[in-house]
Amino acid sequence: MSGAREQDIVRVETAVGARFPDWLRDRLLAENGFILDDTAGRTGRTWRILPVRDDGDRKRMMRTAKDIARATATARAVDVVSSAGFGEPQPGQPFPADGVVIGVGWTELERLTLLPDPVDPGRLGLTLYRQMQFAPIESLGLRLDELAPDPMAFDTGEELPTFRYHPDPVATGSLRRSPNVCSLCERPRGWEYASRPYGRGEPEHICPWCIADGSAARAGALFVDTWALDEAGIAEDIQHEVATRTPGFSTYQPEEWQSHCDDAAAFIGELDADGLRLLAPERREELGISEEAIEAVAQQEAGFAVFGFRCLHCGATLGFLDID
Structure with missing residues (x-):
């Protein structure tokens, strides 16, 4: 204007x-x-x-x-x-x-x-x-x-921790650049968790390092509801890692963390039209994802999102439907 x-x-x-x-x-x-x-x-x-x-x-x-x-x-x-x-x-x-x-x-x-x-x-x-x-x-x-500072102004040069079940939380939007001081380690780390945690403790401005080392969990914060993993019979130690040491993501409906090959899958973010076509045909049918729905996603006219996961063992693409 x-x-x-x-x-x-x-x-x-x-x-x-x-x-x-x-x-x-x-x-x-x-x-x-x-x-x-x-x-x-x-x-x-x-x-x-x-x-x-x-x-x-x-x-x-x-x-x-x-x-x-x-x-x-x-x-x-x-x-x-x-x-x-x-x-x-x-x-x-x-x-x-x-x-x-x-x-x-x-x-x-x-x-x-x-x-x-x-x-x-x-x-x-x-x-x-x-x-x-x-x-x-x-x-x-x-x-x-x-307001609206240059994000690179907060770059401390520290390498982000790695998360087995959420390999790129920056790309998925679960971590964001931030000038805020982490409420747990009390340091300005340049990054923070972009959503609110679950659990009895809900500290604000949690840095990814305090998620990775378990400090946030010890403060009562949980990041993923693992009910879907529990129903799939996934081992408790895996569920614990996903819930306490893995950045979650925001959804309208309760998240359904996917599993495959007797393990939790890795979250890869919202699937675009090409990503939806990587889902197995039976899974697309189960989710009600037609070619028309995929085209609506391509045109950014869909009233839903499919959050994608990838099996860490066989590479299969998985996903669950979230309707706004």
Whole structure:
């Protein structure tokens, strides 16, 4: 999207009651609405920074209709707050009356917010806050200009540990670059587990080394539900390694860790169309994967995913169906 006009930025600043930080003004003047990929940063996600409304012509007006002023007005109108026990929301104001929504996350109800600078209330500060639907606002502990860092800035030069049953957790998205300090070894290792663990302990920002050496498991964290391996009669020591010392992955449905040749298989990630064709015909039939479904995957129009595994002994491709 082309850059915003100064007059439109001023109009929206007037509507929300505060001047934008210079960093945000400069970015909007260069591109009126943009993406900040913070998957390697502290938030671990991608944010869509909203535009300012541009009434220059019909096309630009439509493209910028969901702008900062509109999102802010919607958030300020919320008048109920989630209760502590997540029951019925109670009367209240979860979004500050002087807060400004500058972006959204995976849903428009996840609001990236700025508040007025305490020293200069007429200008927004750079400290970032997150407000989700009816939940109270919370600080993200970083500044707007710290989002979307260069992932290589966190490279410590350490070689990642190896995982027998998950050979490339970077490629599958289970590990991500991160500036965060591991909550277990208390060191900034440059990498962290991208999902939440199971178990009685759920430490945040777990580095892969603490998964590999069992430190995370000793802290009560588990990474894979091994019920499918148990049903297949896989040895308990193998199940233990998969559950406690193997990075898991995120799914909509409960994961079904595959097995073959009396051993757990190695996770290789979501299968593309070519990968689906490597599944044995009987397995594709069992999963309901037709040629039409494979073509839908190829066109990125499928409402499902097949997570793939490879047998460590015979090389067979395996998989289970996950429907969103």
